[in-house]
Amino acid sequence: MIRVLFWLVATGCWLLPGASVASAQVDMPDPSAIAGTPLPAPELPAGTVTVRVVRERMGNNLAGQEVQLIVGGARRTMMTDGQGRAQFDKLPSGAAVQASTTVDGEALTSQEFTVPDRGGVRVALIAGIAAAKAREQAEAAAAARQPARPGVVEIGPESRIILEYQDDNLTAFYLLEIVNNARTPIDIGGPLLLTLPTGAAGASVMQGSSPNAGVRGDLVTITGPFPPGKTVAQIGFSLPKAGQSISIRQTWPVAMAQVFVGVEKIGNLQVQSPQLRETRDLTSEGQAFIMGTGPRLNAGETMVLNLSGLPAHSRAPRNAVLALAALIFVIGAWFAWSPAKAHAAQDKTLQARREQLLTDIVALEKKRQQQPLSESDEARVQRATTELERVIAELDSGFAPERIGATGS
Numbered sequence: 001m002i003r004v005l006f007w008l009v010a011t012g013c014w015l016l017p018g019a020s021v022a023s024a025q026v027d028m029p030d031p032s033a034i035a036g037t038p039l040p041a042p043e044l045p046a047g048t049v050t051v052r053v054v055r056e057r058m059g060n061n062l063a064g065q066e067v068q069l070i071v072g073g074a075r076r077t078m079m080t081d082g083q084g085r086a087q088f089d090k091l092p093s094g095a096a097v098q099a100s101t102t103v104d105g106e107a108l109t110s111q112e113f114t115v116p117d118r119g120g121v122r123v124a125l126i127a128g129i130a131a132a133k134a135r136e137q138a139e140a141a142a143a144a145r146q147p148a149r150p151g152v153v154e155i156g157p158e159s160r161i162i163l164e165y166q167d168d169n170l171t172a173f174y175l176l177e178i179v180n181n182a183r184t185p186i187d188i189g190g191p192l193l194l195t196l197p198t199g200a201a202g203a204s205v206m207q208g209s210s211p212n213a214g215v216r217g218d219l220v221t222i223t224g225p226f227p228p229g230k231t232v233a234q235i236g237f238s239l240p241k242a243g244q245s246i247s248i249r250q251t252w253p254v255a256m257a258q259v260f261v262g263v264e265k266i267g268n269l270q271v272q273s274p275q276l277r278e279t280r281d282l283t284s285e286g287q288a289f290i291m292g293t294g295p296r297l298n299a300g301e302t303m304v305l306n307l308s309g310l311p312a313h314s315r316a317p318r319n320a321v322l323a324l325a326a327l328i329f330v331i332g333a334w335f336a337w338s339p340a341k342a343h344a345a346q347d348k349t350l351q352a353r354r355e356q357l358l359t360d361i362v363a364l365e366k367k368r369q370q371q372p373l374s375e376s377d378e379a380r381v382q383r384a385t386t387e388l389e390r391v392i393a394e395l396d397s398g399f400a401p402e403r404i405g406a407t408g409s
Helices: 003-010 127-143 316-337 340-371 375-398
Strands: 039-041 049-055 068-070 074-077 086-088 096-103 106-109 120-126 160-166 169-182 192-195 201-204 213-216 219-222 229-240 245-251 257-263 270-272 278-284 288-292 301-307
Touching: 003 201, 003 270, 049 068, 049 096, 074 086, 096 120, 106 120, 127 169, 127 278, 160 301, 160 375, 201 213, 213 229, 270 288
Parallel strands: 049 120, 160 257
Antiparallel strands: 039 120, 049 086, 068 074, 068 096, 096 106, 160 169, 169 229, 192 219, 201 229, 213 219, 245 301, 257 288, 270 301, 278 288
């Protein structure tokens, strides 16, 4: 399920009509992404092609530059004007066209394209892209090596908060980008400390996070100094005592540029928050979500998410896992006093666990043959398979009590 939410927030498919410009703003494209690429220009007269020549970036126009245009095998030549633009008019519809020029010995050529029936085409030829990129990288690397200076960071606008159900537990994911907008490392005066909401359990740092991010109990620590750009910290935790309603309160230690929340909607679940300016329901791949956005929060402000109508699930599976863990602990303690008997008992427990895991995996695979598995079931298959491998390894190699029962099915 979280993969679907990741896709939604990554593609921007769930941006709300009232979301601020900052949240939907897209960075200007890399010059290399548009150099030589023909772009439709319906505002131009039919048969018109404009070629703009610039150095390194848009706006740094090159005037008086000779531009050649190959039109159906014939060559045409124009000089760029004060805006760095050469315009070719009355080109035949359907003709194959390619633009080129040479700047300081660097040959620049556009993609070949066809003159459209209606409107025109714009093309940009950009000189010095590779040299500019290398220079910028060298400057950024040099700046990053400078001593850290005092400053501030913020939780960037691309950060996300996702809530969903996994194994009958409400699970939260903080996908945070700590942004340093300076060109040099920033020292905020110590590590960034984030205390998770009351009731958070099983918190862990997810793959893809910075090595400077860590978690112990309900305290997330991101050590500095913070390099220029983004430091990623992705934290997952569960809220096992959610019940049918819960109020999640999260105080942010630094400013949060934009609030984005995505909640898997099950049954009559509702989300309310004074920090969410806009919310709406969205359906993707047959699954419903509640999406919300809110304005900037200052450092020290508390975000409150009130969830109601949560499904009330049976705690029998969870209690069974806890009972199994307790049994393994007791057997481990017995092993310390009576190794031979405990070893035999542990083998029996491992064998029973192996059979149970095999049964669970077979049942899920049969279910897969009838219909696609949900994200929760896929996660169960993965966890059960991983634990089965561990159990088999223990049965093959001998007794290692600290590794048994580390994960549940």
